[in-house]
Structure formats: structure tokens, C-alpha cells
Amino acid sequence: MFKPITLKDIATALDLSPSTVSRALSDSYEINTETKKRVLDYAEEHNYKKNPIALSLRKRRSYSVGIIVCEVANNFFSQVIDGIESIAYSKGYHVIISQSHDSYEREVVNIQHLANRSVDGLLVSMSAETKDFSHILKLHKQGLPIVFFDRVISAFDTHTVTSNNKKGTKDAMQALIDKGFKRIAHLANAPHLSITKERLEGYQEALRVNNMEAKDSMVRYCHHGGRLQQEVEDAIKYFISMDEKPDAIFVASDRLSIGCLTALKKLSPHQTHPAVTGFSNSDILDLLQPGFSCVRQPAFEMGRVAMNMLVQLIESKYPVTEFESIVLDTELIKQK
Amino acid sequence: MFKPITLKDIATALDLSPSTVSRALSDSYEINTETKKRVLDYAEEHNYKKNPIALSLRKRRSYSVGIIVCEVANNFFSQVIDGIESIAYSKGYHVIISQSHDSYEREVVNIQHLANRSVDGLLVSMSAETKDFSHILKLHKQGLPIVFFDRVISAFDTHTVTSNNKKGTKDAMQALIDKGFKRIAHLANAPHLSITKERLEGYQEALRVNNMEAKDSMVRYCHHGGRLQQEVEDAIKYFISMDEKPDAIFVASDRLSIGCLTALKKLSPHQTHPAVTGFSNSDILDLLQPGFSCVRQPAFEMGRVAMNMLVQLIESKYPVTEFESIVLDTELIKQK
DNA sequence: GTGAAAGCGCTAACAT
DNA sequence: ATGTTAGCGCTTTCAC
16 A cells, blocks of 8 residues: 555656666756656656655665754744744755753653654754763764754854844843843743853843842742743742842743743732743733833744754765854844 | 664674674574674664664655644644654654644645655644645545544544544533623634534533523634734624623634734723633643633643554554544633 | 575666 | 666565
8 A cells, every 4th residue: 555656667667767767857968858758747647756765775865854952832942943944845855853841861862863863964952951962972973964053062063053142131131120120030041051151141241231230149040941830930939038029030931931920920929020021932921921021032043044054064065164153133022 | 974884784793694683683583592692782882773764665664654733832732742752752653743834735735745755644633724635635545544633624534533622612611601701702713624613513502501692793713723813803803892792702722812812902902801711721821811711632642642543554454444533521721 | 593685766887 | 868787774585
């Protein structure tokens, strides 16, 4: 069942050799126009498609790339994926998505799985839990093209695309400060993530240039990126039981924002809460927190850039040794 | 670059024939325990993995399945995918996800793409726009195993998994009615979707058993499943400008709920709104609309069931002619 | 218990 | 301009 027509079938049917048919199908210049037409017509009529698996085996290329993100049910990452796919399809690549759920273990398993499935390259955004990079370093050493996006690492040199996290944070913080907020806390992501560090820097610098003190006591980290609601709740509990409660919380991600609002609602359902704002690529937060600005990352564009870089790496004739780090600007969404 | 070790390499290294190595690796009974150990040890030591592409070519099986959903950035579908993956991994299958974005055209292209990539089977949830099923019927006729989940069609017979949409809707409606709501509107999905019809039935039946009139004027459809905010806005505009405004809206999906709340906020920012409730697999709605019940679908379980069915279809020695339609119960989430 | 050889569907030297 | 051959990495008859 389900046995598609092969190149050989065409050859037999038209009384040609497989190689002639192969060349005709690839529109080779050395094939008679007449013959070419016969082959192409026959192929069209019988709905012939090259078997991609045979092609992969032959060319030692799978024309597929792997993506690894923490989760797809996240507007930022799903937008990045859309961007990646837009380029992938236009260049004849297929995309295999896999999710780490911010777990180190699953990241290792999935990356291994993808490498085994002979993807031609990898687009990676690190999991919040990952501190050891040997699994990915190994693949890089074996020559597998890898591009990092958003959550990058510096364990080795390769192309990267990120948002301008520091500036994005600074701008949003400035908007908060301009609105009159005095005690702005920071609910941060896992501490070893690149984005965490950059956003923290932006947070601190914004305070500094406004002559406000940047206290460590106003920063709480979520080591699992908000996957465990308990860790978010603990952080919020800490904030709202401070002697000098924050009047605003700058939250490092969408997922944390949801967790943060849920925790606030649960822990002090009847009080006015500190204002919540931060990085978000979702329209939902606007609904929850009218009147606040948030930082939007150019997710679709990031996906496009990352995929273009990866294709360049894959299709390069020579080993690439010069790598680019592209930084895209964020957008400050101000609501009236 | 990136040339992994092959079976032949092992054969040469251990001075065996490729067939022996192959058999040893597959733990064949006819191979000497001693030899088997040598091969396995060598393979382990050199991190040998069978080339899945060669395997696919040989076995005429790719050990990958395709999923097509409208979008991954949707809690319901991402939970289904998690369920699918949990079974897929344990049975040695890989999963290729693709998104229709509720567009007929993209559904056709993606399904074609997946079939060309020689997936062994397809897990399909129809796009909201699709009325013509010939693209998928063709593949079915060619013998490609297909399982439908959530948004099913009856163009041909195959395994399906769905939620008990009718009962789920009835129960949630009953909860609303018990709370005293008198004029409950229904914001429905695209009219030709299976889920739309079933949920509509539940809506109507709930009214009927409570001796309330089920008027067509209280139902509005979103033909693009809420992808166009305009269509949601038009529906809401219609509802809130009725002579007898609804006091509650039962919304058919998560995405529509977001659109609905956004529209309400935009169209009448300072009034009290009708209560909004409905199908949701996200925790966000609880945040937005405290105190209301919603219908939760067993998404993860649905994914597991669907994938198990697909594997059964793929691995069946004989053509399957008896098909199952599994219906899973929904859960009514009541908030205090 | 092990090996030789054929073949999955395709392409690319190397003929002619 | 077309055909012959070999081979990508693997499994599986068929030999011995």
C-alpha cells in the first residue's frame, strides 16, 4: 500500500535510462528538449515526486533543520518559528520542532534525537535549566551547523541573533519611572540565561541613570523560567511582604507575567497590586493590565534572520570561521 | 565534515561482514554471543547510531508522523502535541508539526509537503476554512494512515478522537443558567467545523431543557476561527447593540475568548460587560474573568489516544477496515 | 554462525 | 544526447 511511482518506473515506461530521466527532471542542459518534455509530462501526469529519503541518502543532506525551544505554546517562540518556517519553505528546507520545556534533560535528549535524524543544522534557544553545554559543543565540533537565537551561549563561536535586551529593558524601565513609579522590582528568569543577564543590566542601568538605587533585594530569579508556579509564587510572596513593597514589577518574560499575575491574585486577592509590566509578545497582557507599556521582541524577524544564517552555514562550500552576532531592536508598546 | 561512523566501518574495524554487524546490532539470535558483544561494545564506544535515512529507504518507512493543527501557540493544541510526542518518542517515532493558521491553502500545501516527506501517517485537525476535503481524501485513498482529532470530518472513515463537545457545552451552560443568567449568547467558530456543530447543539439543548428559547439571533459565527479580529469585533458589536443585550456569552474557543474580551474592552471600555465563558485550556481566562466556569478539554490525553491509534494503523499487517471514534469527557472548571 | 550479493530510489562520474 | 555503473547506509535473502 502507498507505493509511489519512482524514477525507474518513468525510465521503463518511456524506454529511457534512469540517468536520462534523472537529468531531465533536474532540467540538465545536456538533455534533448524533446526528451525532457516527454519525461516532464509523464512525471506531471503521474504525479511523480522525487523520494526525499533517497535524495537525502544520496546527497548526505536531509534538507531539514531542527529547532529547539523551551515551548511552542508561547507567543514569542511561536512567532520565531513562523519566521523560521517562512524562510525554510522558500529555500526548500523542512523544519522539525522540538521542545525542551526548559528541562536540561529533555534538551539533551531532543538535540541528540535531532542530530540522529540527520538534520542539516540546528536552531537553538537554550533551556533555562542548562548549565552544561557539552552535548551541543560536541555536535558543533563534529561540524554540525548551529545558530543560536534569543537565549545564546558563548561556549563556542557561531552565528547568533538576539534582541537588544538591555536597551529594551532600559526603555521600558524609563517609561515606568517617568510615570512616577519609585520602587520597581525585577522578576527575572533563570540566572544563567543570556537574556536574564542582559535584561538585569538594563534594569540596573535604568535605575542608575535616574539616581535610583539598584538593590539586589528587589530582584528575584525564577530558576525554572516560571515552569514551576511555586517559584513564581515564592518570589511574589517575598515582594509583597517586604517592608517597602515595590509599586511596580518589571517581569522578564510572558510566561513569568502570567505566573506573576496568577500569584498576585491568589496571594492578595483584594488589595491593589503593584503594576506589572515587562517583556511580552502576546496581546493578552494588555487585556490584563491596561495602561502599561511592554517590550515587544521582533520575533518573526528573529526567526527569519536565524534561518538565513543557518542556511548560509549549511550551504557554505568552505568551513565558516567568521561569525556574526546580529542584535535586533525591540519595540516599546505604550498604551494610552 | 560531520561524517558519522557507519555500520561498514564497524565491520572493517572488527574484521566482520556488514551483515554480521547488522544482525549483531539488531540482536539477532543467530549471532554468537561473543561476536555480538564485540560489535555492541565497539558501537557503544564509538557512539555509533544507525543512519535513520538509510533505514527509511530500506524499510520504506520513515518512522515519522506529521501533525497538522491550526496553530501551536494555542494551549489546547500545544497540549495535544505534548500528548502525541509522549507516545511518539516511546514508540520510536518522530513528529513533524505544521500549522495551517486556519487557512485552507496552507493546509493543502502543508499536507502535501508532509506526504512528500514520506511521513508514515498523519494526525489531522482540520482548518476552520476548509470545506473541500479532496486533498486529504486523495492521500487516504493512496493508503496513507490518517487519524483525525478534535476537528474531524466524515468525508471518509478512519479513527477519530474528539471531546464530548455537546455534553461539555451543556454542563457549562447549565452552570451559567444556575447562576441566574437569562440571555446567553453563543460566539461560535467556523460553521462547518465538527466542533462548532456539536457545541452549538449543546448550547441549544441546554436552553431547551431549561425552557429557555434558543434563538438564532443569539448565535454568531467566526468563519476564520477568530484569526481576523474584525469578525470577532463585528459579532460583539452585534451582541452589545441588541435590544435585549445578552448577559453572558458562551465562547467556543480560547482564541475567540481573547478576541471577544479584546473587542468588549475596545467597544465599550467603561461599561459592565456580559459574562464571558466557554471552552478553554488556558489558565489565562481565569485571570481575566474570575468567578466563571469554563470547559477544559483533555488535550494531552487526546494526543496520546490519537497517536496510539495512528501507530496501530501504521503497524497493522492488514489493511484496517474497522475504525474507532473515541470521545473523551471534558471537565467543567468551576471557580469559587 | 557468518558472508556475499542484491536492492531500497536516487545521482554522478565515466563512458559512448 | 544518452547509457552504464557504482554507491549513499542499511537489511535480508540465499548460500556455506
